[in-house]
Amino acid sequence: MNNILHRLRPKSFKSQLVLGMGSILTFLILTFNYITVTEERDFLHEQGLKQAANRSLALAAAAKVWLLSNDYVGLEEIAHNFAVYDDLEFIAIINMDGKVLEHTDHSLIGQYIADEKRIAYLKEMRHTDDKPTEYKILIDNKQHIEIMRMVHDGKNHIGMINLRLNQINRQKNIDEIIMKGIVFTLISVFVAILFSFFIVNNLSKELIALIAMMKRVRHGDKSVQANESTTKEIALLSREFNSMISALKKSEESYERLRERLELAFEGTQDGLWDWNLSEDSVYFSPIWKKMLGYEDHEIPNKFSSWQERVHPDDLDNAMKDVQDHIDGKTQMYKNIHRLKHKDGHWIWNLARAKAIYNQDRKAIRMVGTNADITELKRLEKALDDQEELMIAQSRHAAMGEMISMIAHQWRQPITVITMGANNMLVDIELGNTSEEKLRHEANSIVAQAQYLSKTIDDFRDFFRPNKNKEEVKVQDVFNEAVNIIGKSFEHDNISLSINGNEIGTIKTYSRELLQVFLNLLKNSKEALVEHTKEHRYIDVLIRSDEDSVITTICDNGGGIEKTTLEKIFDPYFSTKNEQIGTGLGLYMSKTIIEKHMHGRITVTTKEDTTCFEISIPKTSREEEKKDA
Amino acid sequence: MHDIKQLKEQIQTLRERVKQCKILVVDDEDEIREKTGAFMERFFDIVHCAEDGKVALDMFNQDPTFDIVITDLQMPNMPGEKLIKALKIIEPELFIVIMTGTPPDVDDEYTHLYDLCLAKPVGVDDMLKMMEMLVERKKL
Numbered sequence: 001m002n003n004i005l006h007r008l009r010p011k012s013f014k015s016q017l018v019l020g021m022g023s024i025l026t027f028l029i030l031t032f033n034y035i036t037v038t039e040e041r042d043f044l045h046e047q048g049l050k051q052a053a054n055r056s057l058a059l060a061a062a063a064k065v066w067l068l069s070n071d072y073v074g075l076e077e078i079a080h081n082f083a084v085y086d087d088l089e090f091i092a093i094i095n096m097d098g099k100v101l102e103h104t105d106h107s108l109i110g111q112y113i114a115d116e117k118r119i120a121y122l123k124e125m126r127h128t129d130d131k132p133t134e135y136k137i138l139i140d141n142k143q144h145i146e147i148m149r150m151v152h153d154g155k156n157h158i159g160m161i162n163l164r165l166n167q168i169n170r171q172k173n174i175d176e177i178i179m180k181g182i183v184f185t186l187i188s189v190f191v192a193i194l195f196s197f198f199i200v201n202n203l204s205k206e207l208i209a210l211i212a213m214m215k216r217v218r219h220g221d222k223s224v225q226a227n228e229s230t231t232k233e234i235a236l237l238s239r240e241f242n243s244m245i246s247a248l249k250k251s252e253e254s255y256e257r258l259r260e261r262l263e264l265a266f267e268g269t270q271d272g273l274w275d276w277n278l279s280e281d282s283v284y285f286s287p288i289w290k291k292m293l294g295y296e297d298h299e300i301p302n303k304f305s306s307w308q309e310r311v312h313p314d315d316l317d318n319a320m321k322d323v324q325d326h327i328d329g330k331t332q333m334y335k336n337i338h339r340l341k342h343k344d345g346h347w348i349w350n351l352a353r354a355k356a357i358y359n360q361d362r363k364a365i366r367m368v369g370t371n372a373d374i375t376e377l378k379r380l381e382k383a384l385d386d387q388e389e390l391m392i393a394q395s396r397h398a399a400m401g402e403m404i405s406m407i408a409h410q411w412r413q414p415i416t417v418i419t420m421g422a423n424n425m426l427v428d429i430e431l432g433n434t435s436e437e438k439l440r441h442e443a444n445s446i447v448a449q450a451q452y453l454s455k456t457i458d459d460f461r462d463f464f465r466p467n468k469n470k471e472e473v474k475v476q477d478v479f480n481e482a483v484n485i486i487g488k489s490f491e492h493d494n495i496s497l498s499i500n501g502n503e504i505g506t507i508k509t510y511s512r513e514l515l516q517v518f519l520n521l522l523k524n525s526k527e528a529l530v531e532h533t534k535e536h537r538y539i540d541v542l543i544r545s546d547e548d549s550v551i552t553t554i555c556d557n558g559g560g561i562e563k564t565t566l567e568k569i570f571d572p573y574f575s576t577k578n579e580q581i582g583t584g585l586g587l588y589m590s591k592t593i594i595e596k597h598m599h600g601r602i603t604v605t606t607k608e609d610t611t612c613f614e615i616s617i618p619k620t621s622r623e624e625e626k627k628d629a
Numbered sequence: 630m631h632d633i634k635q636l637k638e639q640i641q642t643l644r645e646r647v648k649q650c651k652i653l654v655v656d657d658e659d660e661i662r663e664k665t666g667a668f669m670e671r672f673f674d675i676v677h678c679a680e681d682g683k684v685a686l687d688m689f690n691q692d693p694t695f696d697i698v699i700t701d702l703q704m705p706n707m708p709g710e711k712l713i714k715a716l717k718i719i720e721p722e723l724f725i726v727i728m729t730g731t732p733p734d735v736d737d738e739y740t741h742l743y744d745l746c747l748a749k750p751v752g753v754d755d756m757l758k759m760m761e762m763l764v765e766r767k768k769l
Binding site (some may be wrong): 408409412413415416417418419420421422423424426427428430431433445449491492493494 | 644705
């Protein structure tokens with residue numbers, strides 16, 4: 001039903017108004033005409049009835065004398081006189097017995113009335129003499145009015161007049177009036193529709209103009225301006241329209257600025273943008289996104305699989321997992337580094353970042369993000385890794401050089417002892433002074449020294465042993481190893497070394513690298529002490545543990561470090577020593593080893609002539625933490 | 630290589646000549662000191678040993694009749710450099726030999742303070758050469 005109404009409802013405002021106004025006007029005019037015509041008709045009808053009554057009354061008055069005197073000639077004359085009215089059909093004068101005394105149709109004179117209605121009326125009137133002007137309308141239709149009127153002599157009814165009038169003329173008048181009414185109505189309706197059309201047209205003209213303007217606005221023409229109108233509402237509408245246009249212009253300008261900014265940003269970063277509609281499984285990939293992979297805009301379909309099938313097989317699982325985690329709301333943001341296949345076949349490293357939009361049910365419906373080409377960054381990263389590897393190698397070389405001079409130092413004593421023992425034996429032989437006892441003593445001494453030499457070289461060899469896997473070690477043990485290697489030289493240089501600390505369990509770490517760090521720090525301390533401190537040279541070492549790390553503090557009174565030096569102390573190739581002694585890699589490598597390899601921390605503090613290095617190594621490595629998680 | 634006979638003769642000759650000399654051996658390393666001392670006893674009649682510069686200086690002050698001092702350089706308490714400086718002040722004519730693992734540069738400020746520098750380990754040849762120098766110097 002509604003549908004039908006909807007379909008029938010005029011569509012335009014104009015036709016609605018025209019139809020509405022037209023039909024109201026038409027209805028009013030029709031009603032007016034109907035009332036006018038009906039009144040006119042009723043009036044004419046009334047006139048007809050009055051005429052019949054008046055004429056019959058006059059006839060009755062005239063006929064009374066002749067009836068009383070039974071003069072039929074007089075009656076005939078009266079009838080004749082009355083017959084001059086052209087609307088008269090007939091006149092009959094009838095006595096109380098029902099005999100026709102006079103009739104305009106002479107053939108009927110002398111006959112009796114046979115009509116039942118008439119007879120009934122006559123019979124009734126015989127007994128009602130008290131109603132002198134009694135009459136009855138016998139026929140009243142469009143063609144005729146017939147009246148029966150009693151003739152009263154003052155006491156009794158003495159006869160009856162029967163008169164019929166023709167109504168054709170009156171009907172003609174009525175028809176004419178109706179006809180005129182219809183014509184008038186038609187004209188008025190036409191005029192009304194025309195009038196309403198003009199009014200509506202005038203009204204809607206401005207509206208249509210506004211609509212046209214809006215169309216132009218929609219097509220991008222923002223220069224339009226609505227004219228002032230004499231109609232209050234239209235004028236209001238125009239004003240609102242104009243202010244809406246200026247507001248639109250403003251917002252369009254700011255939108256344009258925003259769009260430009262965004263475009264510039266994306267142009268500048270060359271980041272590819274994508275917008276994934278999860279419910280439809282369609283993805284919008286920006287032209288830059290496609291260009292990044294060497295494709296034109298039309299060459300990659302906007303589907304999820306366009307991305308999926310270009311991801312490096314080794315990276316796909318991880319990337320999909322990260323996407324899924326974010327869709328499931330497990331992560332705040334999707335972030336993944338993966339390789340995408342370029343049109344040429346090579347791989348593009350890229351950093352993808354995105355955020356999902358969730359609906360009320362916490363279901364992801366859309367995901368918008370960017371892909372940044374980080375191939376160059378990856379290359380630099382690799383170059384940096386290579387560089388670092390090179391530095392590690394360099395520092396190892398430097399450490400090796402230092403080791404060799406330490407070995408030379410360590411070996412000097414036993415070799416000197418051996419040599420001297422051999423000298424003694426040689427001299428004894430030459431002087432013929434040998435004894436078995438003496439020889440045994442010297443040989444034993446040589447064996448002992450040789451064993452010491454062997455042990456020393458083993459200590460050093462351990463240091464150069466590649467340390468690929470982590471081992472369970474005590475930090476104290478590693479530190480003691482360092483002291484074994486370097487400690488001898490402390491005695492020569494009058495450096496007192498004290499090691500304190502509580503009992504600490506083992507940690508899993510790269511012990512050789514840690515040894516390198518300890519050796520490096522001890523060597524630095526020693527060199528600083530020899531250079532700057534004349535007496536009471538000391539190195540204090542404290543090895544302790546807190547909840548999650550083992551902390552080694554190495555302090556010396558080697559003169560402290562200047563502030564400007566302190567800032568650069570961990571920089572590669574930075575050294576305060578002359579080039580022959582220092583490579584500038586020691587502390588840089590120590591920091592690299594502690595922070596990058598062991599995920600610990602190395603810090604330095606200095607106060608007056610005291611410098612402290614603090615090394616903190618986590619008890620559980622990151623890999624294990626990850627495993628636990 | 631040495632002719633064995635020649636060496637035997639050389640040792641015997643040298644021994645005879647330096648026998649009366651008094652020697653002081655200074656080294657912080659016990660074993661080196663003992664072994665060196667033992668070697669010297671095979672030549673000299675009077676051999677004294679000191680474990681550092683300070684002890685050596687004390688000994689020399691008590692008895693400045695030593696003909697030769699053989700000392701290490703790197704030592705606790707008083708390093709060799711300080712010791713030879715002090716000895717030269719007391720006895721400018723003293724025959725001083727340095728026996729060290731790290732020989733000083735030739736242009737070092739105290740090169741004039743010693744007569745001979747021996748690099749550890751010292752073989753019997755160098756020891757004999759040292760004694761020959763002593764003989765020449767003392768005109769024994």
